[in-house]
Amino acid sequence: MHDLLEQFSAVLGKQYVLTEDQDKAPYLTDWRKRYSGKALAVLLPKTTNEVAKLVKICAANHVVIVPQGGHTGFCGGATPDNSGKQVILNLKRMNQIREIDTANQTISLEAGCILQAIQEKAAAQDFLFPLSLGAEGSCMIGGNLATNAGGTNVLRYGNTRDLCLGLEVVTAQGEIWNGMKGLRKDNTGYDLRDLFIGSEGTLGIITAAVMKLYPLPISQWTTLVATENIASTIALLTLFQKRATSLLTGFEMMTQESLALNEKHFPQLANPLKGNPPFTILIELSDHESEEHVRKLLGTILEEAFTTNLISDAVIANNLSQANTFWHMREHITLAQAEEGANLKHDITIPLSSLENFILETDALIRQKFPGVRIINFGHLGDGNLHYNIAAPIGIDPKEFNHLHEKPIQELVYAQVERCQGSISAEHGVGQLKLADLRAHKGEVAHQLMKSLKRALDPQNTLNPHKVVSI
Ligand SMILES: Cc1cc2nc3c(=O)[nH]c(=O)nc-3n(C[C@H](O)[C@H](O)[C@H](O)COP(=O)(O)OP(=O)(O)OC[C@H]3O[C@@H](n4cnc5c(N)ncnc54)[C@H](O)[C@@H]3O)c2cc1C
Structure with a gap:
């Protein structure tokens, strides 16, 4: 074991191989405090070459690697088991933006970049990086890709998979696959990029990516509306989709009970709508044309919604700060739940x-x-x-x-x-939390195909085993 740690130190320098309990502790328990494990060491590489060397050492010694980004995942995917024999490979030091290509409208960046920092970097160059979620201050793009994260802008821009054009991946054997082409068309056989996206660190380690950028909207209007029941809420969505088409960038639902919990723990986020409605809907329209255009459109749609009795109340944010408060209401429900204590998430x-x-x-x-x-x-x-x-x-x-x-x-x-022919995991992934459920709900053929892929890419089963699929 000592020899192994020395090999890691030879690659990274001793200070980036954490072995003391107090140094490892922040990496061992998941955000929900549902899973806690032990680790032989936490490894903090700075470059793709270092990742490749570490993976080769682990492969030669049959040591299991648990890749980790911001450790905000909800399914225990980035938490090691209790054996104390696994190593955590945390990518936070790999946080360089390699290039913003303005003509191609892409950003090439390393896996450890924090999501919010990417959004800010893009905005500074008048671009929108549309991926947005409650954990954006701490989750990392490598983790977002590995979980194919969704968030609040999927309606208009798609999930992380839809935003990705290229990847760099270290394979289970320690080879570096360079797929960092920023192409919107590339039909050269199997799509390896899509294979690694959403694989939760079980098929390879994502070290860098090329992501799409979009023009920054000029105007954004956010409104909260009250609906009486779910049928009206869905009819309202259809109305907005028809009238606002691609200008509709957010449509989030919050029930009375969700907001009651919010108000209990974050009283400053009280619902501005009258009378505690059964459903509060946050709607956002974004436009690349004038403020006036989208404001007028929003007014017209809301008027139609009032006259057809789809909504009973509405408040339009009259400045950015109020719009942010509406979004905070939505995002704080998860935090309010955490404050309230353990809960059952679906x-x-x-x-x-x-x-x-x-x-x-x-x-x-x-x-x-x-x-x-x-x-x-x-x-x-x-x-x-x-x-x-x-x-x-x-x-x-x-x-x-x-x-x-x-x-x-x-x-x-x-x-x-x-x-209802739905899915048991929309955006949070599978990790260890839904391992057995995946088997039960995915269907036998699909499950066997997933096992075959895992065996083919990671025959030694050293990349995040017993997460997503067990072989
Ligand atoms: C308050 C809050 C709100 C959230 N809201 C949303 C939401 O709206 N939508 C949503 O989809 N999720 C949401 N999440 C869940 C979480 O933020 C996402 O799953 C996020 O994408 C995880 O990123 P991370 O960097 O924290 O990954 P981690 O938690 O560190 O890892 C997640 C998985 O990816 C693997 N992994 C991490 N980095 C790599 C890498 N470089 N290469 C290979 N595998 C890797 C890990 O092994 C693990 O299996 C929320 C979480 C919180 C705490």
């Missing part, structure tokens, strides 16, 4: 045509079988993506409640997802 997608049926039926079943629970249902409704989370009844210890009821609640929710 990150699911349902076809929009089945969404009403799913919510009405599932809510009724949950309330009947588990009286008193709080259904914290919110999400990127424009994508059919619900965070259908369940919190223990008030006054009951969440840990105890979850211990007793996690399995039956999850089975109920996933059976409903299956019935």
Whole structure:
């Protein structure tokens, strides 16, 4: 073991091989505090060549590598097991922007770049990097690619996969694959880029990427509206999609119970809509033309929504700071849940045509079988993506409640997802949390194909084993 640590130190320098308990501690527990592990060492490489050398050493010694970015993932994918024999390869020191190509509208950057820093760098050159999520101050682009993160702009710009044109990857054998072409068309056989995106560190280590940039919108209008039920909410989405088409960049749903939790923990984020409506919808329109154009369009659509009784109240943000407060309301629900204690998360997608049926039926079943629970249902409704989370009844210890009821609640929710032909993981991935569920819900043929890919690319099973798929 000592010899192994010396080999790592020879590549990185001793200070970037963390072995002391207090130095390793920040890397060992996931954001939700659901998973905690041990590690032989935390390795902090600065270059792709260093990553390749480390992987070769690990491959030669059959040492398991757990790749890690900002460690904000919700499925325990970046947390090691308890053996103390695995190493964490954290990419935070690989944080260089290699190039912004203004003609090609792309940014080439290393995997350890923090998402918010990328957005700011792009904006400084009048570009939009549209990937946006609540963890953007700490998650890293390598982690976003490895989980194919979604977030609030998927409706208009797609998820991380849609934003990526090229990758650089260190394979399980320590080879460097240079796929850093910023091409929008490249039909040269199998798409290796797409294979690594969303593979959660189980097929290769993403060290750099070429991502798309977009012109920065000139004007953005954000509004909160009240709807009485899910049917009106979906009809409202259809109305906005028809009238605003590609100007619609956000459509987020928050239920009364979600916002009640927000208000409890973040009273400064009280809902400005009257009377605590059953559903509060955050809608954003963005435009590359004049402010006036989009403001007028928003007004016309809202008027139509009022006259057809789809909405009962609306507040339009009259400056950027108010718009940011509306977004904070949405983003703080996750944080409010964390403050409240452990909860049961279900990150699911349902076809929009089945969404009403799913919510009405599932809510009724949950309330009947588990009286008193709080259904914290919110999400990127424009994508059919619900965070259908369940919190223990008030006054009951969440840990105890979850211990007793996690399995039956999850089975109920996933059976409903299956019935509606949805997905049990919309954007958070699989990690270790949904390993068994993936097997049950993906279908046998798909599961076997995934195993074949894993065996082919990582035959020694040293890259993040027992995450996503076990071989
Ligand atoms: C408050 C909050 C809000 C969130 N909101 C959203 C949201 O709206 N949408 C959404 O999709 N997610 C959301 N998330 C989840 C999380 O932020 C995303 O999954 C994010 O993409 C993870 O990035 P990370 O750098 O933290 O990755 P990590 O958590 O470090 O890793 C995630 C997985 O990717 C692997 N990995 C990391 N880096 C690499 C690499 N360079 N090469 C290969 N594999 C790698 C890890 O092994 C692990 O399996 C949220 C999280 C929080 C805490």
